[in-house]
Amino acid sequence: MGLLDDKVVLVNGGSQGVGAAVARAAVREGATVAVTGRRPGPGEALAAELSAAGGAARYIRADVSDAGQARSSVAEVIGAWGRIDCLVNAAGLTSRGTLLDTTPELFDQHVAVNLKGPFFAMQAAVADMVARKAPGTVVNIITSSAHGGQPFLAPYVAAKAGLIGLTRNAAHAHRWDRVRINGLNIGWTATEGEDATQREFHGAADGWLDEAAARLPMGKLGQPDEIADFVVLLLSDRSGVVTGSVIDWDQNVLGGLD
Known part of the structure; x- marks a missing residue:
C-alpha cells in the first residue's frame, strides 16, 4: 500500500524479534530503514535481507542502554539521509527480578534499556523534526505487564510503566509540532528472545510454545508480523491525528475476570 513511501525510519532494537518484523514491514511499505542492535551478525544479515528485497536499509551498531549511543544512532540516520521521519523503540530487557531480590544493578539495567534509551532516542529524533518544522511519528513498544505484571517482572514493569508516562508526556508536549507519539502494550509474543527467556528462567523444554499457545484464547501467542503491521499503521x-495513545495489543482484557 505504500503507507511509508519516502519515509526514513529508525528501529532501535531492530535486529531481531518485533523490531526486525517492524523493519521488514516498513521496507515493504516503501520506507528507508535503519536498525540498531548490539550484535553485528543479526543486524548486518537483516540489512542485507532488506536490501536484497529492494529496500534501502542499513545496520547501526548501538547499545541503546547508553544514552550517547541512543542519540548517536539518530544522528547517524540524519547524517545518511538528511532527516528522520519515524522512530520505533523496540529494544527491551526482560530478565527476571522480584521486589525482594532485584539488585540495584539489575534495576539500573532495566531502566537503561527500557526507559533511558527510548528517552534519549526520542529526544534526538524529535529535535530533528522540530528543527525542520516537519511532522513525524514515534511508536514505543511497551508491554501489557506495565499495568501490574507478574511478581518476577518488578524492575521490567517499573521501567516500562515509566515509558508509558513518557509516551504521553512527550505526545502532549509536541502535538503542536505535529509530532505524534504513541505506544503499544504488547502481550505475550513469540520471539527468539522470548524462547531464550523461557528456557533460561523457567526451564522450558522443546514444545513449550505449542503448550503455551493452547492455553491462550486465540490459540497462539502474539506474532511479530501482526504487531509490525499495527506499528506501521501508527x-x-x-x-490520522492519533497521539498520546497507549494501546493494549493483547488477547487478555484489562480488568476482565472469569
Whole structure:
C-alpha cells in the first residue's frame, strides 16, 4: 500500500524479534530503514535481507542502554539521509527480578534499556523534526505487564510503566509540532528472545510454545508480523491525528475476570 513511501525510519532494537518484523514491514511499505542492535551478525544479515528485497536499509551498531549511543544512532540516520521521519523503540530487557531480590544493578539495567534509551532516542529524533518544522511519528513498544505484571517482572514493569508516562508526556508536549507519539502494550509474543527467556528462567523444554499457545484464547501467542503491521499503521498518515495513545495489543482484557 505504500503507507511509508519516502519515509526514513529508525528501529532501535531492530535486529531481531518485533523490531526486525517492524523493519521488514516498513521496507515493504516503501520506507528507508535503519536498525540498531548490539550484535553485528543479526543486524548486518537483516540489512542485507532488506536490501536484497529492494529496500534501502542499513545496520547501526548501538547499545541503546547508553544514552550517547541512543542519540548517536539518530544522528547517524540524519547524517545518511538528511532527516528522520519515524522512530520505533523496540529494544527491551526482560530478565527476571522480584521486589525482594532485584539488585540495584539489575534495576539500573532495566531502566537503561527500557526507559533511558527510548528517552534519549526520542529526544534526538524529535529535535530533528522540530528543527525542520516537519511532522513525524514515534511508536514505543511497551508491554501489557506495565499495568501490574507478574511478581518476577518488578524492575521490567517499573521501567516500562515509566515509558508509558513518557509516551504521553512527550505526545502532549509536541502535538503542536505535529509530532505524534504513541505506544503499544504488547502481550505475550513469540520471539527468539522470548524462547531464550523461557528456557533460561523457567526451564522450558522443546514444545513449550505449542503448550503455551493452547492455553491462550486465540490459540497462539502474539506474532511479530501482526504487531509490525499495527506499528506501521501508527507510523503512517493513515492513523490520522492519533497521539498520546497507549494501546493494549493483547488477547487478555484489562480488568476482565472469569
